[in-house]
Amino acid sequence: MSDRLRIRGGEVYDPANGVHGEVRDVLVEDGRIVAELPGDAPALDARGLVVFPGGVDLHCHIAGSKVDLGRRLCPEHARAEPLPAPDLLEGTARSGTGGLSPSSFATGYLYAGLGYTAAIDAAIAPLGARRAHAELADVPVLDSGFLALLGNNTLLLSFLAAGERERFVEAAGWILRSAGALGMKAVNPGGVAAWKAGRANVTGLDQTVGGLGVTARQIVVALADAAADLRLPHPLHLHCNNLGVAGNAETTLATMAALEGRRAHFAHLQFHVYGGEPGGLPTSAAARVMEYVNANDNLSLDVGQVMFGPATVMTADEPAGYLLHRLTGKKWVNTDIEVETGCGILPFEYRDKNRVHAMQWAAGLELFLLASDPWRVVLSTDHPNGGSFRSYPRLIRLLTDRAFRDEQLKQLPEGALEGSALADGLDREYTLSEIAVVTRAAPARLAGLAAKGHLGPGADADVALYEKGPDAERMFAAPRYLLKGGTVVLEEGHLRRAVDGRTLRAQVTLEGGADRRLRPDFESRYSIRMDNYPVPGELLREVPA
C-alpha cells in the first residue's frame, strides 16, 4: 500500500462537489483526498469504472445488546450462513456468521463488500454505551458510531415536567458526551416509558405520559431544541409515535407540524405513513406525507424500505414489539432498560402476497420517488427491521430501473396499491448521481460527517469503484475496489485488508459543574454509580492527535 494513489480515469460521482459522472482522477494522500499529487504517484486504473464516495448508512442496527438478543433469539439465521475468515493481506481475519444480524467481524466485511465505509447504529441505550463501543471495535473497516436513546429517559423527562429546560439540555448533553454518541434519538416519545410503567402507550401528541406529566409534543420539541443548543452535528433523530398503525400518517404530520421549523430527521418514515382507520387495514398515505416533507426543508428522513423476505423486528419501541408479538404469535424478547428505554425483538417475514406488506413495500418506494430533494432522503431498510442492509443493491435497482420495478409491482396482490401513487406507476428513475446522494452525500451531510460522503480535498479517502452495467443490483452488490482511509480494502472484488474503523461521535461542550448538578438525580434512579457511566476515552477509536 502506498500513502499516495491516483485513481485514474474513472467516471466520478461526487454530487457534494457538483461532479456528476465526469471522467477525472481522484487523488489520495495519507488517507485523505487531495487536490494535487506528483505525476509519479502510483496509479489505480479506474477506466470503465464508476467512482463513488464510500457508502454511509445513517440508520441501521448493528451493535449493542438488542442485536445480541436478536442473534440469540434466531440462531437459525447464523447457522444457515457460516462465513470463513477472508483471505487477507493485512489486518485480522476472523470467521463469523451471516444472516439478518451478522456477527461483528462479518458485519464489517459485508458492508465493505457493498462499498460502505461508515455506519451509524440508530438505537443505543446510553447505559449500554460501553458495550456498544466494545462491539463496534470488533466491526472492521467501518467508521461507526451510534445515536443515544433519550426520548423515554425518565430522568430527562422529570426536568422537562418541572419546566427546567436548562437542566434538561445539560443532562441530555452530559448523557451524550458520557456515551460517546454521535447524536440523539427519540423512539415513540413517552410511549416506551408508558409501557414500562404500566403496559400503556402514547398514541397522541398531546396525551400525557402516565405519571410523568409530559406529552410527546413537549418531548419532541425539547429534544429538537436541545440538539440545536448542544450544536450536535445531527439533528434529533425521531421515530414517531404509532409506528406501523393504520392512520398513523396523521400522527406523523402532526409531529412534523409540532416542530414549527426546527430541524429533525424522521427515521424509517415508511413505517409512519399509513392511512386508514386505527385497528383497520392500513393504506399508503406516503404521497401526502412526502408532500409535506417536500415543502419543509427543516425535515429529513431515511426511508426504512421493506424488502420481501425475512426480517427481524428490533426496536426500542416496546409497545410496537408487543403488538406484533400478539399479532403474529411469534417468539418475543422484551428488555426494559432502567430509566432510559427498552427493546422489543421478534422474527418477521415480509411476503409479497400479503396485502399489508405489499402496501408497505410500495409506500417506501413512493417516498423515494416523490421526494423533490434527495439531499433530505437517506436510503435505508432500517436494517434488519425492513430487511438486511445486504438488500441495498436490489433496492437501488428498484429506484433506478422502472421496468424492473413495474415487473415487481405486477406481482403484488390486488388492492395493495389502493391509494398509492405507484398504482399507475411512477416514471422516475434515480440517476447514479441521485443514488450517490441518498447512499453517501446526504447521510454524511445530515449526520454532520464533514469528511464523509464526498471526494473533495480533505475528505477521508473512502472510495468505492463499481463496474458500470445495465443491472444496478449486480453493479452495487460487487464493487471492484474499495478504499477506506486511503487503504485499498477491496481489490478485484476480494477483501484484502481489514483496517480498523474509527469512532464517529459528537463533541459536546458543557459548562463546568454539570456532573455535580446531575449527580443527585442520577444516583437516585440508576443502579450504577454516576462515576461509572461515562465511557472512557481509551475505548473510543479516535485518530491519535
Place this chain on the structure above:
Amino acid sequence: MPKTPAQPKPLVAGASREIRSAVCTRCGCGCDDVDLTVEGNRVVAARNACALGQPWFLAPLVEDDPPARVDGREVPVEEAAAAAAELLAGARRPLIWGLVHCSSEAQKLAIEIGDRLGGVVDPAAGPNHAAAVTAFQEWGEVNTTLGEVTLQKSLIVLWNVEPERTHPRLLERWGAVSSDAERVIRPGGDRAGGDRLSPEGRLDLLWTLRELARSRAAASDAAAKGQPAAPGDGSAGSTPPGGQASGEGAPAEAARLLDRLATEPHAVLVFDAAATPPGEQHALRALAATLNAVTRVRLFALGGPGNRAGADAVLTWQTGFPAGVDFASGAPRANGGEFGAARLLARRDVDAALVVCSDPADIPSEPALARLRDLPLVVLDSAANSLLDKARVALRSAPYGLASGGTFFRMDGVALGLRPAVTSRYPTEADWLSGILSRLPARSAPRGDAASGKAAARPKRQKRKRTP
C-alpha cells in the same frame, strides 16, 4: 474488620489512597459502589462490599508461584507464552474453556485463539446453560436490567433461588428486605424450610399458572373488544383447564399466585440462569410472555459468578452464538450443547485445552473432568486452580478488578469498567493471551472444507504485541 498485624504498612506514613466506585466481580451483581481504601499495595477497607466481596477485596495478593511454569519448571514469560502457543497449535482440536474470572478484553482474545486454531470455545456456564440458550430461542424472554426492578418497586418472586446467599446485596439493591412478605415471595419454597416443592411440583405449578394466565389474557382481550368472556376464563378462583375446581396442588396454588401477580402492576420472577432445570427454563419464559398480556412481569436470571455475562455477550457478537462454538470447519457453528466442553471431553473429541480463569468444578460431569485433567493443558488463572498443577503450561495472572482493569458485564448485561486498586507482579490475562496469539501460526486451512482451502495460501503479517 479486625486489624491484623500482618497488614503491610504504607510506604509513606498516611499515604493511603481512596478508590471510589470500584466494581466487585464476585457474584454477577456487579456492585459498582464499592469504595476502597488502599494502603501500600493492599486494600484495607472495602465499603459497601458484601460478605462475598469483602474477603475478595481485602485478601492480600498471594504471589508465591512464579509467573510461569512449563512442565513444572519456572521459565521466563516469553518462553511460557511460546510453549503455550506451540502446545495449542500442535493440537488437532484444542478446547478453549472457562473465561469466567477475567475481563472481556481477555475473553475477546481467548475467542480469537479458538478462531485462529479451528478449536472449540466454550465458556463455563453451569449445568443447564444449554437449556437456557434453547429456551430463549424457543420463547424469547421478557426481562429487565437490575435498576428497573427498584424503580418500579416490583413484587419479587424468588423461584427456587436464595439471593441472600448467592447474590447477597441483590435484594438491598432492589430496595427490599428478605423478610418483607409483601414484597418478596417464594412460591417454590421457603428460605428457611428449603424446597417446598419437588422439581415436578415446580414444573407443574409453572405450566398450570401459564394456562391460567393464557385464559385470563384471552378474557382480557375479549373484554377489550366488547365480547363476553368465555366461561372458565381464568379469573380468580375459576376452574383451570383440566384442573380441579379447587383444593390441593398446583391448580389452587397457581390461581392464588396468578391473583397476586395480576394485582401487582410490576413483578419480577427471579431464577437461576444456569441451574434451573430445562423444563422450568422453558416454562418460565412462556409464562412471563403470557403474563404481559395482563401485567408487567419480567424475568431476572441470576447469573455469575464472575464475568460469565461478558463471555456470553462477546462470544455472541463475535460468532452469533453464546456457548459451545466450534471453529473446526473454518467458521463458527453451534448447536445447543453439542459443542459444549462436557460433551466434547466425554467423547474425547478434543486433544488439548486452554483453561482460562475458571474452576474445573464447573465441568458438570466427572468423566469429562477426568478427561480434561489428562489432556495437555495450558492453564491461566489468577486464583488457585487445581488444574495448575496438572498443566504443561501454568500461567499466573493479575486478578481482574483488583490488580488489572478492563470490562466486566453485570449479569443483566450492563458493562462496567474495572478500577484496579493494587499492582501485581503477574501479567494480566489479556497480556498472556495476546502473547500466545502473537506466537500462533497463521490461520490454517479449515479442516474438512476444501472449498476454502486457499485460506492458508498466503502468509499473514503478524502484529507483535507487548510481552509476554
